[in-house]
Ligand SMILES: Cc1ncc(C[n+]2csc(CCOP(=O)(O)OP(=O)(O)O)c2C)c(N)n1
Ligand code: SF4
């Protein structure tokens with residue numbers, strides 16, 4: 001079998017530099033003209049504990065992880081706490097080798113560091129037998145030895161890259177350039193020597209295999225970045241200059257990136273005592289006219305519930321991001337899941353009035369975070385960007401031009417001092433901040449900012465009259481409630497006028513459909529291609545607007561298909577439930593393919609799930625669950 | 633030129649400017665100590681020379697939180713216990729604004745205790761007034777973190793088994809650089825202390841004894857009181873940490889023995905405020921961040937020019 005794609009997996013301990021090495025590997029392949037996509041898996045322990053990253057490379061757009069992989073670089077876990085001790089099973093040091101056996105494709109290459117993993121142990125895990133059975137090409141190399149000769153043991157990963165380059169015959173030029181760019185002095189020299197030595201040593205081995213790394217070229221300059229980068233850059237380009245937060249995986253990534261760049265962008269970052277404070281600070285900054293954000297993951301977002309409601313009631317714009325991880329409670333801190341949708345839509349007392357976007361990939365992370373800021377500040381409403389552990393960490397190449405956009409620091413519906421002089425004031429002197437019927441028929445009543453002359457008003461979480469004073473008058477109550485909620489219709493109309501956040505895929509007149517939201521979208525798209533190749537007639541719709549929900553768009557699409565399989569990473573079909581609630585029909589068309597074991601879908605699983613659902617087959621033997629239609 | 637002309641105003645300020653043009657009907661009970669805070673605050677404002685448009689008052693939830701309704705300024709009546717995190721971000725966003733936070737003892741010492749400690753620790757340049765009536769007023773008289781041990785209420789029918797919190801000592805330890813106690817029954821001292829606190833460059837904590845004749849059945853009115861700065865009995869140096877700590881302990885203990893001690897407890901003018909610290913390490917812009925959004929000529933950085941090269 002010849003694979004026309006490379007799926008290179010590097011596995012080692014959490015302290016073995018797996019992340020940076022895989023990032024460089026992906027970048028080098030991108031620079032050489034390929035399209036790349038990374039998928040990372042890691043445990044929550046800082047050091048030790050097995051981790052891996054996959055880099056998938058093709059000569060055309062790669063939108064998902066693949067099925068399994070075809071090249072393993074097993075470094076072994078040099079940070080195993082008790083390398084020779086039996087952990088739950090087997091030796092810790094060895095885990096990054098044998099734990100990866102399952103997904104290595106037939107005919108794949110398995111390169112391991114025999115400098116760390118000794119022969120006896122290798123025998124014990126029956127590598128030879130497994131290799132024979134699967135046609136793997138096993139390549140033991142003393143990567144540790146090569147690294148030590150020129151530098152330090154930690155450079156094993158550089159040695160691994162050199163060996164990989166030789167075995168795959170892809171040259172070392174791009175890797176050399178990266179080393180020269182990222183390092184200096186002795187470090188640079190040592191790494192270059194290690195790279196070269198390993199390359200030569202591996203060349204001599206003449207490993208014979210069937211993987212052909214394709215050649216490609218880009219017609220535009222490419223950049224490689226993660227969902228966290230894209231969310232942060234979207235925020236910065238939309239004029240966000242204030243962030244407050246408290247660390248929690250996986251949201252910490254965005255918080256870190258923002259904190260690193262805000263000072264040079266003239267902004268402020270605050271790490272505070274808890275997430276109630278974090279959200280409250282963002283409101284305080286926004287109240288003063290600054291574009292502000294905060295965010296967290298499940299548990300931390302739960303603490304933001306009351307400040308979120310305060311933002312809705314006081315019409316204080318703010319953007320919150322919610323990076324989902326597997327729940328409930330502390331759940332599985334480093335595993336992805338899409339089970340916080342209902343949490344984010346409905347948390348906080350009272351009827352909710354908020355905007356929620358679920359970007360599906362890195363490109364959408366950028367555009368939809370920008371949209372979230374624009375909407376939040378124009379409509380004086382909290383906007384939430386919900387994403388997950390998968391998007392947070394995966395790297396993907398995009399044309400640099402995607403980010404070549406003008407910044408927009410407009411603070412939205414804020415008045416200038418001159419405008420305040422002409423605006424309505426109550427006889428008490430208070431500015432009418434919350435008019436029942438703002439001018440121009442809009443539902444947004446423009447605000448003033450402390451320090452502006454004659455703009456005084458009261459912001460309060462109590463129901464309030466136009467100048468902000470507490471009021472329980474029934475007519476005022478109805479007017480204020482309606483105005484706040486009607487903003488959502490205005491926002492829906494506004495979004496409909498712009499480029500849709502929903503993504504359509506596959507043949508327009510296909511018989512059946514797959515409906516998906518957030519991070520699973522592009523995996524579904526890959527599966528849809530394969531299903532059509534297999535003779536099915538399938539299209540897909542990826543939905544990003546969770547609130548206000550794009551009722552018209554989704555209804556029209558559901559109307560056009562016979563059956564729709566809704567794919568999501570949770571156990572209770574939250575997105576399907578939302579769709580049914582918002583549209584009020586098609587319950588007899590939608591069934592669900594669910595997965596909640598802590599790993600995102602692979603394209604082949606969706607193909608499988610789709611075919612099984614069509615044929616009425618059982619999914620019991622898989623990692624997935626099928627939930628049939630509910631009836632209308 | 634500033635987009636906030638109220639901040640640049642240089643004129644005599646009248647106390648009456650802080651009374652709303654049409655005063656909403658008071659929701660406070662007759663004889664409530666909260667009136668005393670309002671009065672003292674209004675009196676202090678002309679002394680510190682700030683006008684209503686450049687003052688932002690952040691309150692929590694409780695009878696005390698209603699202060700915004702009777703005090704004319706920019707206001708943000710937040711949620712229970714959270715006035716401080718909202719307020720301190722406001723100060724960071726626009727340091728030119730006079731930021732005052734206020735709330736009850738339940739609000740600041742109970743549910744919001746974490747924020748009270750951390751805001752003091754960070755030494756934000758702001759004033760925090762805790763209306764300490766030793767009770768939950770708004771929710772009808774339950775035991776609060778400052779209620780004396782043995783205090784009976786509907787939720788502690790056999791009397792509270794807990795010793796009260798020591799608010800002054802706590803805030804000294806947390807890092808507040810101005811700590812005082814005053815009482816509603818002593819309007820002159822209260823006004824002076826509020827004015828000093830506002831002028832202090834750092835976190836100023838005022839524990840303000842406010843009687844609650846409605847729910848605090850022990851009906852303390854905090855009279856007679858002693859001003860420790862006026863009394864010969866208490867010779868101590870407010871700038872000396874150890875002496876201040878000793879004085880605070882005495883003040884906290886005597887309150888429960890029926891003796892009301894008030895006055896400045898600790899003043900440290902040497903520690904830089906949080907804003908100064910943050911600016912000195914380059915983590916906060918020199919110009920108020922809020923101004924930038926109104927500056928039509930402001931140049932906004934873009935990630936395409938500044939950050940994307942790392943990803944190529
Ligand atoms: C999260 C939350 N919990 C409880 C309440 C109910 N509540 C409102 S005010 C208050 C306590 C008021 O006591 P204090 O803070 O001392 O203020 P006071 O009324 O005495 O001025 C409580 C428990 C609330 N509003 N929010
Ligand atoms: S209940 Fe107590 S604290 Fe509240 S207004 Fe009445 S007297 Fe004041």
Ligand SMILES: [Mg+2]
Pocket residue numbers: 694736737738763764765766767768769776
């Ligand atoms: Mg109280």
